[in-house]
Structures are given as structure tokens and as C-alpha cells.
Amino acid sequence: MAFVTLKDVAQQAGVSAAAVSQILHDKGRFSNETRQLVLKTVEEMGYVPDQRARSMRSSATKTVGLLVPDLRNAYFAELVSPMEEGLYAHGFSTLIGTSAETVKRQDAFIKNLLGQRIDGAIVVPQGSDSPGVKSLIARDLPLVFVDRRVQGIESVPFVVSDPYTGIREAMEELVALGHRRIGYIAHSSLESYSVNEREVAFRTAAPELLHGDTGIVVDCGSTYESRCHTVDYLLECGVTAIICAYSPDAITIIGLLHDRGIELGTQMSLISFDDIAPFRLMTPKISVISQQAEQMGRQGVDLLLEAMQSGVHQGGSTIHVPTVYLSRGSVARVVVSAQ
Structure with a gap:
């Protein structure tokens, strides 16, 4: 059964349902042994109180x-x-x-x-x-x-x-437009398998499309300071294009590039994951790798x-x-x- 009821706990512990309820609410006069038995049973069975007080476990809630x-x-x-x-x-x-x-x-x-x-x-x-x-x-x-x-x-x-198809298509266009110094902004602190897989996809495609060059990969955090350091590092490396794995990073980085007097679409090319509305409203509109x-x-x-x-x-x-x-x-x- 998907849910454990108060009655299930009571039966397992060998006490009444009323006793379980009172112990969970720290009420009633019970021995320490009984209290510990009930609390241990609750933990072992994974009982979660029904906040809507519905006793029929089999009834669909829609x-x-x-x-x-x-x-x-x-x-x-x-x-x-x-x-x-x-x-x-x-x-x-x-x-x-x-x-x-x-x-x-x-x-x-x-x-x-x-x-x-x-x-x-x-x-x-x-x-x-x-x-x-x-x-x-x-x-x-x-x-x-x-x-x-x-x-x-x-x-x-x-x-x-699947990040591989979009990453490859994006890099193919960048290479066709003459870009050879391509930066990639990862975000491992999210602990997201999918976001990390995008970095793997970039590292896989880069050597082939850049003729042995691996591109410049930098790991960015969620703070403004981390994003500032990321932009400054990529500019020091002389990149002409940036691919962002995480759209919130891209939004901040677009502003940072503007603050540094760097125009998107002329002095720097930028691509981000996620086809979100803000990217379609900006000038210039932001190229994206859409996850559909x-x-x-x-x-x-x-x-x-x-x-x-x-x-x-x-x-x-x-x-x-x-x-x-x-x-x-x-x-x-x-x-x-x-x-």
C-alpha cells in the first residue's frame, strides 16, 4: 500500500489508535517504554500524518x-x-x-x-x-x-x-563563422546530472570540431562574484564565443558583458541553454539550445x-x-x- 495509516501503526505496535495519536501529540499518560515503541514504529513504517484527515487510503484524490x-x-x-x-x-x-x-x-x-x-x-x-x-x-x-x-x-x-544534438549544432555554426576560441560555462554546484552532462557533451564535441582544441571550460557558481570572475577569466583567455549551461548564469553574464562595453552579436557571440521568454525579448535576441x-x-x-x-x-x-x-x-x- 502506498500510505501507512495511524491504524497500521497502532496494530504494529500493539496499542490503540488513540494511544498513537496522543503520543504523537505528546499527550496522555504512557510509560516511556510505550512512547519509545510507538515512535520507533512510526519511524520504521514511514508514517506521515494525513493533513486532510482522510482515512480512505484507496480513494483517489485527483x-x-x-x-x-x-x-x-x-x-x-x-x-x-x-x-x-x-x-x-x-x-x-x-x-x-x-x-x-x-x-x-x-x-x-x-x-x-x-x-x-x-x-x-x-x-x-x-x-x-x-x-x-x-x-x-x-x-x-x-x-x-x-x-x-x-x-x-x-x-x-x-x-x-539529450544535450549532444544541440551542443553539436551550436558549435558547428560557431566554427563556420570563424570562432576558434570558444568558452563553456559549467555549473557543477547544482549537483544536476543533466547540467553536468552538458559539459561532457561540450568536451566530447570540442576536440573534433576545433581540430584538437578542447575549448575553455570554466565552472561558475550562483553568486554575482563568481559570475564576474568567470567573465573576466574568459575575456583574458581571448574567447570570441561563450556557451552557458545554465540560463540564470547567462542572464547575469549578458549584463556583465554590457557593463564592460562588449556588444553581443558583434564583439562577442553567446549561446545559452533554455529557450526562455527573456532571451526572445532581448536585443539582440539570444541564440539558445532548446530542451523543448x-x-x-x-x-x-x-x-x-x-x-x-x-x-x-x-x-x-x-x-x-x-x-x-x-x-x-x-x-x-x-x-x-x-x-
């Missing part, structure tokens, strides 16, 4: 949990939108939360979801060592991971983008609905959505300085 890293990131907002619309079309309400790119906050929201007696969940997982994610999997609920893989987990279906967020979102919903209907909640292969390079005004031919 509610699905959606968890993403950060709704302030336009990419995740665009990923959630088709998922919410797709679920609504099938009669499901959604509980949407964010992890703020931290395992602690992710696990807190997952605990809350389990207390809401959801029918299933679609999650953009944060990190590989998450007690919350492990607890969610252990519930045997319909569950789908979208956008990010988690190494070592094979029991949950994934819908992720809408397609990933729709496929995530389809997988979840299939699991709900079939009753098979574990297993499933990974669906790879190819990334697509969209060329815009931020990429141009290298300007050769007069000698």
Missing part, C-alpha cells in the same frame, strides 16, 4: 504533486505550464512546490506532499542523495522524474533532454497518467528529448582586427 527547483527560473515555469494544463485536462489538481535548488527544501516539500495523499508526482529531482526522494520512491506511487536524472535510480521513468520544455512536460504527464491507469508504478525506460539549436542575433561571424 491531486498530483509537481516539484521543480525554482519557479523564478523562467525555464522551469515553462516546463510546469504544459504539465499543469495537461493534468487539468484530465481532471487533476496540482500542488506545485520548489526546492530552491536545495535537498533540504526539496525533502520538506516531499514530506508535505505525502501528507496530502496525492495520487502521483512529477519531480525535477535535486541531488543524488535525498531522503525525501527515496521516501517518495518507497511509497510505490505513480512517479516520473523530468529534466534531471538521478544516478543509481532505475525504478522511476525519466524524461530528459513543452515536449518534455507533455511526455512527463503522459507517463504519469499511464502509470496511474495501468497500476504499474515502478520501472520504465528513459525518454530522451533531443535538444535543438536556435540561431539568433547574439551569434555572428568573428570580427578580425586590423593589423
Whole structure:
């Protein structure tokens, strides 16, 4: 069964349901031995109080949990939108939360979801060592991971983008336009398998397309200072083009280049992952490697609905959505300085 009830705990501990309730609320007069037995049973069985006081575990709530890293990131907002619309079309309400790119906050929201007696969940997982994610999997609920893989987990279906196609298309255009000093901005501190895979894709394509050159890879953090250092380092290295793995980095770096009097599309070419609305509104418009967020979102919903209907909640292969390079005004031919 997906959820453990208060009655299940009482039966396992050999006490009444009323006793379990009182002990959990630190009430009643019970021996220390009984209290410890009940608390140990609660922990071992993974009991989470039903916050809506619903006792019928088998009744469908028509509610699905959606968890993403950060709704302030336009990419995740665009990923959630088709998922919410797709679920609504099938009669499901959604509980949407964010992890703020931290395992602690992710696990807190997952605990809350389990207390809401959801029918299933679609999650953009944060990190590989998450007690919350492990607890969610252990519930045997319909569950789908979208956008990010988690190494070592094979029991949950994934819908992720394939970075190799878009990276290669982007670099092919840069090379055709005369770029030979290409910088790549990674972001390993996110602990995202998918974001790290983009770096692998760049390192794989660079030697072939740059005739043995590996490109210039720099690891960037989320702070303004880290992004400043990243820009200054790449400029010192003489790059003529930059590829950003993480769109929030790109947004800040565009501003930093402007502050340094460097014009995009003339003095510097720039490409970022994620086809978010701000990139389409800037001047010049920003070239992107699109993960096709809408397609990933729709496929995530389809997988979840299939699991709900079939009753098979574990297993499933990974669906790879190819990334697509969209060329815009931020990429141009290298300007050769007069000698």
C-alpha cells in the first residue's frame, strides 16, 4: 500500500489508535517504554500524518504533486505550464512546490506532499542523495522524474533532454563563422546530472570540431562574484564565443558583458541553454539550445497518467528529448582586427 495509516501503526505496535495519536501529540499518560515503541514504529513504517484527515487510503484524490527547483527560473515555469494544463485536462489538481535548488527544501516539500495523499508526482529531482526522494520512491506511487536524472535510480521513468544534438549544432555554426576560441560555462554546484552532462557533451564535441582544441571550460557558481570572475577569466583567455549551461548564469553574464562595453552579436557571440521568454525579448535576441520544455512536460504527464491507469508504478525506460539549436542575433561571424 502506498500510505501507512495511524491504524497500521497502532496494530504494529500493539496499542490503540488513540494511544498513537496522543503520543504523537505528546499527550496522555504512557510509560516511556510505550512512547519509545510507538515512535520507533512510526519511524520504521514511514508514517506521515494525513493533513486532510482522510482515512480512505484507496480513494483517489485527483491531486498530483509537481516539484521543480525554482519557479523564478523562467525555464522551469515553462516546463510546469504544459504539465499543469495537461493534468487539468484530465481532471487533476496540482500542488506545485520548489526546492530552491536545495535537498533540504526539496525533502520538506516531499514530506508535505505525502501528507496530502496525492495520487502521483512529477519531480525535477535535486541531488543524488535525498531522503525525501527515496521516501517518495518507497511509497510505490505513480512517479516520473523530468529534466534531471538521478544516478543509481532505475525504478522511476525519466524524461530528459539529450544535450549532444544541440551542443553539436551550436558549435558547428560557431566554427563556420570563424570562432576558434570558444568558452563553456559549467555549473557543477547544482549537483544536476543533466547540467553536468552538458559539459561532457561540450568536451566530447570540442576536440573534433576545433581540430584538437578542447575549448575553455570554466565552472561558475550562483553568486554575482563568481559570475564576474568567470567573465573576466574568459575575456583574458581571448574567447570570441561563450556557451552557458545554465540560463540564470547567462542572464547575469549578458549584463556583465554590457557593463564592460562588449556588444553581443558583434564583439562577442553567446549561446545559452533554455529557450526562455527573456532571451526572445532581448536585443539582440539570444541564440539558445532548446530542451523543448513543452515536449518534455507533455511526455512527463503522459507517463504519469499511464502509470496511474495501468497500476504499474515502478520501472520504465528513459525518454530522451533531443535538444535543438536556435540561431539568433547574439551569434555572428568573428570580427578580425586590423593589423
